[in-house]
């Protein structure tokens with residue numbers, strides 16, 4: 236039975252990923268996990284609660300599933316009550332930086348801890364987490380956004396590290412990061428003003444591209460970070 240899981244299903248991209256998975260009809264079961272409850276979803280979508288800062292919710296969610304051939308962690312934070320993207324190192328604050336790492340790095344790592352064991356031992360299985368191009372260390376000319384950049388760079392290393400270990404007992408499995416493009420969601424809303432036309436994707440378009448990219452990946456790609464257009468991001 237083909238099973239897909241999306242964690243972060245209330246997010247702009249997470250919600251669109253669930254919608255596109257339903258539309259494609261390739262999975263018998265789709266689990267949509269989120270911190271806030273989801274009122275309505277298409278039939279066939281099973282909802283549940285996951286808060287990345289509460290490992291027990293990840294453990295309980297994974298225990299409901301059995302085997303899954305596709306797991307996507309679509310969570311992330313750029314700003315919230317304690318965190319603002321810093322323009323300068325002078326704005327760095329320990330609690331804000333820790334909050335960014337808590338959600339963007341530690342959260343997906345703990346999701347991997349509980350969901351990687353659900354990937355098939357034989358045959359193809361994919362674990363993907365939404366990262367961001369700004370997490371590339373070699374491709375950073377603008378600077379700024381210290382906490383977000385660093386937490387995504389650390390996420391990318393975590394995914395590469397998980398891929399090494401995963402290949403030992405699941406040689407057909409794939410563990411990657413994804414850059415969704417600049418997407419019209421709550422996360423990007425405060426930063427859309429200076430974008431050239433055509434640079435801002437709808438969440439539905441990004442979700443379609445990301446699922447197409449995942450479908451084309453092979454085990455040799457595991458450990459990398461891939462953009463919405465299929466290109467491999469510089470580490």
Ligand SMILES: NC(=O)c1ccc[n+]([C@@H]2O[C@H](COP(=O)([O-])OP(=O)(O)OC[C@H]3O[C@@H](n4cnc5c(N)ncnc54)[C@H](OP(=O)(O)O)[C@@H]3O)[C@@H](O)[C@H]2O)c1
Nearest residue numbers: 245246247248270286287310311365367417418420422423
């Ligand atoms: N939008 C862009 O332009 C863009 C560009 C590059 C990368 N990305 C990445 O894409 C991912 C998704 O972003 P988005 O644009 O869809 O943002 P979004 O609409 O703000 O969605 C973020 C999601 O993360 C969830 N989340 C935050 N903290 C959580 C926690 N502790 N436990 C469980 N869920 C939590 C939110 O849940 P609640 O609803 O409960 O808050 C929400 O579902 C992020 O990793 C982001 O860094 C986005």
